[in-house]
Amino acid sequence: MKNILYTKLIRPKSKDIVHRNKNIKDKLMSISENKLTIVKGGPAVGKSTLISSYIGEQNNYMWLSLDENSDDLSYFWTYLLNGLKENIEDLNFYIDIINPLVKREDIFELVSSLINELIYKEELFIVLDDFHYIENKFLLETIEYFICNSSDNIHFILISRREINIYLGDILMKGGIVDIGGEDFYLSLDEAEEFIKNSSKKIISDELIKEIYLNTEGWIGAIKLLLTILDTNKTIKNLPKNNKLFIDYMNKEIINSLSKDEIDFLVKTSPLNYIDPSIYEYIASKNGFEIIRKLIERNMLIITIDEDKKIFRYHNILRQYLIELFNKYPVKIKNEIIENLTRFLINEKNYDEAISIFINWNVYDKALKIIESNADKIVSIKVVNEFPLQYYRKSIDLTFISIFFNYLNLDYERCYTIINSLGNEINNECLKAVKIFDILAGNGSRSDLDTEFISEIDSDLNIFTKIIYYLLYSCALGIRGEYIKALDMMNIIKRYNKELNNSYVDIICQYNKLSLLEEIGKLNQSEAGYGELCKLISNKNYRYCFDIFRNVGLPGIYIKKLEDQKAENLLIEAIRILNEFNGRTAFALIEKNIEYNLAEVKYIQGNIVECERLVNKIIQNCEDNSSYIEALSLKIILLYSENKIKEEEYNEFINLYEKNYMKSNYYSRIEITYGIVLYNLKRYEESLEVFNKVILICRKNGIGYSLVCCLLWKVILLNKLNSDNIKECINILKEAMFYSRDEDILFPYYNNRKYLKDIITKFKLQLLNDDNNKEFIKKLINLMDIKDESEILSPREIEVLESLIAGLSNKEIGEKLFISISTVKTHIINIYSKLGVKNRVEAVNKGRKIIY
Known part of the structure; x- marks a missing residue:
């Protein structure tokens, strides 16, 4: 071979500079510590550029760019020797050996001579680029022999698009191998x-x-x-x-x-x-x-x-x-x-x-x-989202599963787009039901709840579509306050889902069930259920979605139990997770729910300034939509007892309620707020009428938590209206405590402590007659800072009370305590007032319980 293209022996240079990740940098640094480096990757991934940049920093190297002609014994070794001519004494000596007339086996003598000559040289790097062109078995054996037997000062770098067809075991044992693979070359963002x-x-x-x-x-x-x-x-x-x-x-x-x-x-x-x-x-x-x-x-x-x-x-x-x-x-x-x-x-x-x-x-x-x-x-959101919008009107199945998957993925914007594409005139009753998604996603109004759900839908529809329909039906029942019916519907859905075994349906059912249990006051059962929910979602693709549902839902239970720190910790975690959904339309709704709960937490903690700031922010963000009255309701419930509600806000709430809710035939917590507003406007009889109505609805539908709220308000109103029916008041309080004590429902008592403190104090002894209430009464006493009667009475009043219990007359008490009869009478009047009794007999009976 006389004609040598010396361009094949020139290291390719590139102006492209890539600052690589630590992993590939570490591999480059280890090249000089190992005998062989294999650089493997697809076309144009930057293999040669990477090694060229590395080799350019070395003092002594040889670069050979191979091609389809290189798979020839004479060709390859002729080029290699010409590349090494600066490192050997006599190039012609080696070229003569390569003469094709010589036996092929004699090439090993050449390689041995070359190895021996290079052993005394300085550190040398030999780069063979595009090594995948070498396929000749005998040629590969000679190269393997050269690499395996070279001294430690020689480092070989083979760059290839595919596997290297030489045995690497001996090389690995004698000098080590650096492997730079295709995955190392793809850049990060x-x-x-x-x-x-x-x-x-x-x-x-x-x-x-x-x-x-x-x-x-x-x-x-x-x-x-x-x-x-x-x-x-x-x-x-x-x-x-x-x-x-x-x-x-x-x-x-x-x-x-x-x-x-x-x-x-x-x-x-x-x-x-x-x-x-x-x-x-x-x-x-x-x-x-x-x-x-x-x-x-x-x-x-x-x-x-x-x-x-x-x-x-x-x-x-x-x-x-x-x-x-x-x-x-x-x-x-x-x-x-x-x-x-x-x-x-x-x-x-x-x-x-x-x-x-x-x-x-x-x-x-x-x-x-x-x-x-x-x-x-179907498991992919992507495929159902790629249909032109007109196809959603054609197919109930497509519409339902598309909205369901997008709702799970917190892509509420897509839900809105699909719903809006259906138009206002939807003849199909099933398609009308998708409007409930608007409410769930925070974009619909309660008028959409007027949808008439049909018990038996088209038998030709896919079973998954039917399940989603019934999920919507259950949600609508929950929003209407028909919680028991909603829970029954959940059981029907779970039976349907046994055929499908769809884990996401199970999770949605579980989450909705826990929300319903919270609403009916089954706080302990709901809290335990969230633990089971965590296990269900641990390995799901939508885990973050359900995590944030949990971290927004569970604090509601803790708030009702006044466990403010637990609630706050979860809400802080929810905010962290929420950042991953920033930019989606779900962000605003979830953020609002978090702020709702945080406002309640700050109220419990006594941070009224921060509580007010949060509720005002929520109200400001809701001014142009149907959620405004709910935000105003929250502010009234939390801040009415702090005298933070203006009269015009009360009047505004009444106008909104009477315009949009007065004729509603189903329950909402808005009704409770309406009763509170009437109370604060001194319309007591009307307020009592509202609470009586809601109490009947709550009893009928098993809405335990709201029932507690309304029962407490009824006692407050009866006390305000100077009702003489003490027995009725005590029975109402006992009913409220019946629904509260086992579930540890405390928020309604704390929220109304301004009015309830005197009432609980007044009827404390009668309430304590029921052994089941004793522990709960103690919690209320601590919660409302109600002092024991023996602590309320002064030392002199206790002496007077002890004398009354002993049966002494006023005159005998005066003589015993060295005070006038007039002073004795004054002490007795104070004792009656502090003990909440009307005569001497009641004072004696109550005194025995307090002192003895």
Whole structure:
């Protein structure tokens, strides 16, 4: 070989600077400590650039760029020796040995001589770029011999697109190996941003950088390509893939190196998001596994998703180009391939992928049929969101599962879009039910609750659709205050779901059940249920969604029990999780619910200033929607006893209530606020009438918590109206305590302590007659800072009371205590007042209990 292209011996230099992550930096640093470094990766990932940058900092190196001609014994060793001519004494000596007339086995003498000559040299790095071109078995043996037997001062770096076909065991034992793999070359978003800004003279926005990164998946070659053909485009979404530079690049780097069968396989499977190679047998009667194995060996931008199940996908840039080739097929052939692909996927029960393919090629009607037949088996939000909006009016199944999945994913904006696309004139009763989602997502009004739910819906609908319908039905019952019916509906849904075994339905049912249990005052059962819910959601894709539901829901229980610190800790965690959903429409609703609960926590903690700030913020954010009256209701409930509510706010609430709620035939906590407002406006008889009405509804529907609130208000009103029916007041208090004591419901007592303190003090002894109430009464005494009567009486009054118990007359008491009869009478009057009794007999009876 006389003609040597010395350009093959020149280290390629690149202006592209990439500051790599710590992992790849550590590997580069260890090259000089090991005998062999293997650098393996797909086309144009930056293998050569990385090593060139590293080698350029070394004092002594040799670089050889291999090509398809290099797979020849004489050719390879001639180039290698010419590259090492500065490190050997007599180049011609070695070249003569390589003469083809010499026996091939004599090459080992050459290699041995070379090894011996290099042992006394300084540290040397030998780089063989594009080593995948070397396939000749004998040539590989000579290279292996050279590497394995070289001294420690020689470091070999082999750069390849696929596996190195030499035995590495001996090399590993004698000097160690550094392995830099394909995964090391793909840039992170931060690395890609730095690379783009250093490589381009244009000002590129962060949004466009992110778009480039997502399309290229961190592949440096593709990033360079897009930067080159981007020109003045502000986006790459519509960048034409028929760009000549793009085509030339993909042909050069990928297509030209493939066989006809390999290209056919890649193009015909390109419509798939994920590739099961067995599909090629179905559409072309050829072994797809063998083809994809060879492609992966050559690092053809194929990513392994599941090695055990043999599921793969193509790199975005590769797939985009393959789809361009696919679209060049005649329409008939293209449609036939689509049909075969989707038929295979349906047979494999991969409905999401089949739907996705139909949608990508605008075959919406066939995609819709798959959903209507298999809605219960769809798992991807993406596929159901890609239908044009007019198709939601065509299909109840599509509408219900789309809204359900988007609601779970906290994408309320998409829910609104789908609901609004249905229009106001919906003839189908089932479709009318989706309006309930508007309320659940914080965007609807109570008028939507007037929807008449039908007990038996179309039998042709998918069972998953039916379950979602009944979930909505249950939610509507809950909003209406029909909690027991709502819980019964949950049990029906769970029975339906046994057929599907859909874990998300179970979780939604559980969460709704816990909310209903809280409303009916079953706080302990609800709290325990949240522990079970945590186990259910621990391994779900939507875990953060349910975590935030829990962290917003559970504090309500703690607040009702006055466990403010537990509530606050969960709410702080909820705020942290919420940041992950920032930008979604769900953010505002969840944030409002958190602020609701935080306002109650601050109220319990006595931080009225912060409580007022929070409720005013909520009110300000709700001024233009149906939630305004609820926000105003919260402010009234928390701050009326602090004299923080203006009369015009009371009047505003009454106007809103009487306009929108007065004629309502179902219960809401708004009614309780209405009764409180009437009380504070001194309309006591009307207030009592409201609470009596709500008490009847609560008893009928088993709404324990609100029943406690209303019973306490009824006692307050009876006391205000100077009712002489002491027995009725005591019975009402006992009923309230019956629903409160086991569940530790304390908030209504604390909230109304301003009025209840005297009432509890007045009837304390009668209430203590019921042994079941004793522990709960003690909590109320501490809560309201009610002092024991013996502490209330002065020492002299206790002496007078002891004399009364002993049966002494006023005169005898005066003589005993050396005070006048007038003073004795004054003490007795004070004792009557403090003990809440009317005569001497009652004072004696009560005194015995206090003193003895």
